[in-house]
Amino acid sequence: MSTEPVAAEVGRDFIRDIIQADLDAGKYKEIVTRFPPEPNGYLHIGHAKSIALNFGIAQEFPGRCHLRFDDTNPVKEEQEYIDSIQADVRWLGFDWGKNLFFASDYFERLYDWAEKLIRDGLAYVDDQTQEEIRLARGTLTEPGKHSPFRERSVEENLDLFRRMKAGEFPNGARVLRAKIDMAAGNINLRDPVLYRILHAHHPRTGDKWCIYPSYDYAHGQSDAIEGITHSICTLEFEDHRPLYDWFIEKLPVPSEPHQYEFARLNLTYTVLSKRVLTQLVRDGHVAGWDDPRMPTMAGLRRRGVPPAALREFVKRIGVAKANSVVDVGMLEFCIREELNRTSQRRMAVLRPLKVVIENYPEGQVEELEAINHPDDPSAGTRKIAFGRELYIERDDFMENPPKKFFRLSPGNEVRLRYAYFVKCTGVIKNSNGEVVELRCTYDPATKGGNAPDGRKVKATMHWLPAATSVPAEIRIYNQLFANPNPDASNFAADLNPQSLEILSDARIEPSVAESNATEPMQFERQGYFVRDKDSTPGKPVFSRTIGLRDTFAKEVAKG
DSSP states (O other): OOOOOOOOOOOOOHHHHHHHHHHHTTSOSSEEEEEOOOSSSOOBHHHHHHHHHHHHHHHHTTEEEEEEEOOOOTTTOOHHHHHHHHHHHHHHTOOOTTOEEEGGGGHHHHHHHHHHHHHTTOEEEEOSOHHHHHHHTOOSSSOOOOOTTTTOOHHHHHHHHHHHHHTOSOTTSOEEEEOSOTTOSSGGGSSOEEEEEOOOOBTTTBTSOSEEEOHHHHHHHHHHHHTOSEEEEEGGGGGGHHHHHHHHHHSOOSOOOEEEEEOOOOBTTOOOOHHHHHHHHHTTSSSSTTOTTSOBHHHHHHHTOOHHHHHHHHHHHOOOSSOOOBOHHHHHHHHHHHHHHHOOEEOEESSEEEEEETTSOTTOOEEEEEESOTTOGGGOEEEEEEOSEEEEEGGGBOSSOOTTOOSBOBTOEEEETTSOEEEEEEEEEOTTSOEEEEEEEEEGGGTTSOOTTOOOOSOEEOEEETTTOEEEEEEEEOOSBSSSSOOGGGGGGGBOTTSEEEEEEEEEOHHHHHOOOOSOEEETTTEEEEEOTTOBTTBOEEEEEEOSSOHHHHHHHHO
16 A cells, blocks of 8 residues: 655645635745544545645645644544544545644643633633533524623632642533623634533543643644644534634734635535444444445545545545535546556456356366456456356346347357357256256357357356356445435434345455455456455455446436
């Protein structure tokens, strides 16, 4: 897996236009952006858009992009998430170099600035419960009510806040709130909470702190400390911008960043709510954060989605000011386009049906040459053993075919890829009447797939030798949700019961079984597949990255 930074692909959007205008006006000499995830879960495809935007801008313009963890809630944060986020950013093709930061690096300074707000009469300690604060905040049409503790003296507030820091009070006993305007039209300005008491072990600071800053308080100040010039957020933070600016104005920050908002990624058949993703894992609907059905970057990586396809997808959807829903078909198109270009071809039989070529000499084996990529001669060729007994795909045979079925059927002739023409002469069934074996004949003159007499066949089928092909488990993944617009509040009702099909008796080429390559390959006529981490030396496991065409959408359309 390459972690080399990718070359910037210059595009144009309203954020890049703003940055160019700022540079032209001499407002900045260097552009500094940041990608600031909270380490409370795995990154998903929506984060890929933000990563590509922030790191892409730093590559396209004179500047740098920071990776900063906004680690202000130790109850939900874990080192596992910190490690996975760094791996995801690198996998996508970006690198922060020396610019790795944590909000927890600034806890001392944030605390000192909170004391300054108290001394300036702009913050106070509130003894109300969380529920009382919520009820007193008001609504969009009604102003909030002042806390009974809002007019505490500076001295009392400083004393209580320092005692909060010293650990004298239990969780929830008190909070520190900004004193702004309880009648503000923007509810975020109605005396927001700056600090809460939380006796919890922090992944980086341990037990040093028992009060932690709110995201709104820590976020903008961390930007200012790091000299961020353009703080790029998704649209849900637009209403928080006045609060962001209020803190920047009231505190002695070393720089004054500005926040800009863009539309987050919404995708059909997909839920990107971190709460829902966490619940999917905890309730066992999926096999972990990296389950290939998950929209997490870990899941996409395990499924074999190339990072270049994600970057192309993000580039195609662009950066807009208004929210919209992107059809998942666009993502799938980008994946197929990239994999078609880069993936080597192999043969696999997912649902094997045995074929015995009765006129082929017993014990004879010949090696046939197969190309590795039809559009890339430099990819070379490989050898495939051909013998009397083969496997074909069960779907490639019908005993009583409809009129336009051109694959194998009694009396019909087809081409075996790279091999010969064969004709079905007999069908063997078990006691239940199920077809278990076919008897065929072959035409030795058609080696390589063409008949000297010029006769044509209408189907070319893949196959594998029975003697040397290797048993494998194949996992067929479909959309996790059956509803194109899943209900996040009742997501379990929209889960797709056919999101995973496991084929335990598939057959693959020996070279595929022996290879430990992590890159996806195309199983001809089947789709793109990648070796799964569950593979063992005696039992290879391959997961389908994506089919050759969108069969899932067709099934949905049929109802």
